[in-house]
Amino acid sequence: MNERLQKLQSSPYVSRMGVRFDDHGDELTAILPYDEWLIGNPLIPALHGGAIGAFMEITASAGLLAFTDLATLPKPIDVAVDYLRPGKPQDVYARASITRQGSRVANVRVDAWQERRAAPIANLHGHFLIKPIKSNG
Amino acid sequence: MSDTLQDKLDTLAGLLVDGSPHALALGMKLVRVSPGEAVIRAPYQAESIGDPETGVMHGGVVTALLDHACGTAAFAGLGGDQAVATLDLRLDYMRPAKPGCDVVAEAKTIKVSGLIAFVSAIAHDGDENDPVATAHAAFMVTRASQAAAERARAEVEQHMANDKAGGASS
Structure with a gap:
């Protein structure tokens, strides 16, 4: 599975964000390690909403790449992000679930959390353009 | 003299982007801010590339830019003295940004209702009619x-x- 994620991990932006992946069987968790540069408002302090959104987009791409052979990185068509709690200055975790995957478009949901998975800080719902590699030419 | 909202925003202009470590790290620059409106630029830089094969900026950078521009417009729409938190953000990615080009986000507060501001924005790489x-x-x-x-x-x-x-x- 990690081989399939190599394409994503070779992305300069993904490596700059420092995103790591932890996979156990068919469960893939993305980790955004806390760093000061992820802070949006230092006075609260809270993580930048854009950083959390971007992390969940990366998680969605990883979720798609991990379980399908794709010729290129998934491209977002649209995403809707709900912010549920302020992101504390600590690591963020996220998992993607694929609601529907067609031959060109995939519908993905992502949940992001910090201390408890049952207390998500944000979630994302979006459509991604995908290019699966056909198994028989 | 510092009674008008524009004066207040001008006083705070240096903090609206530079005061946010994430916006600063992505190289964002405030182009202008006025009551209910904000324009912010994100430079094209090597570490913002999403796909090394195409050189296209990662959608996540555009997400952070639009979130920051919308938040700044909401701040400027809510009177310029209350920090705001994002409730939700909905994005449509219409086309990849041109490799090598900066991306500019122009955000406008549509309506303020109590403690909530509704904002819409476009991001473009030179032509605002081709977002x-x-x-x-x-x-x-x-x-x-x-x-x-x-x-x-x-x-x-x-x-x-x-x-x-x-x-x-x-």
């Missing part, structure tokens, strides 16, 4: 952000007092 992405977002003044705004105000007043003490020529 890279559009965004619709809702922001709210939360208790945590109210407390943060109090601290920010104290900091700005401190800066102004220091400036006055340092340069008495005017």
Whole structure:
């Protein structure tokens, strides 16, 4: 599975964000390690909403790449992000679930959390353009 | 003299982007801010590339840029003295940004209702009639952000007092 994620991990932006992946069987968790540069408002302090959104987009791409052979990185068509709690200055975790995957478009949901998975800080719902590699030419 | 909202925003302009470590790290620059509106630029830089094969900027950078521009417009729409938190952000990615081009986000507060501001924005790479992405977002003044705004105000007043003490020529 990690081989399939190599394409994503070779992305300069993904490596700059420092995103790591932890996979156990068919469960893939993305980790955004806390760093000061992820802070949006230092006075609260809270993580930048854009950083959390971007992390969940990366998680969605990883979720798609991990379980399908794709010729290129998934491209977002649209995403809707709900912010549920302020992101504390600590690591963020996220998992993607694929609601529907067609031959060109995939519908993905992502949940992001910090201390408890049952207390998500944000979630994302979006459509991604995908290019699966056909198994028989 | 510092009674108008524009004066207040001009005083805070240096903090709206540079005061946010994430916006600063992505190289964002405030182009202009006025009551209910904000324009912010994100430069094309090597570490913002999403796909090394195409050199296209990662959607996440555009997400952070649009979130920051919308948040700044909401802040400027809510009177310029209350920090805001994103409630939701909806983005349409219309086309990849041109490799090598900066992306500019132009955000406008459509309506303020109590503690909530509704904002829409476009991101483009030169031609505003050919957007890279559009965004619709809702922001709210939360208790945590109210407390943060109090601290920010104290900091700005401190800066102004220091400036006055340092340069008495005017």
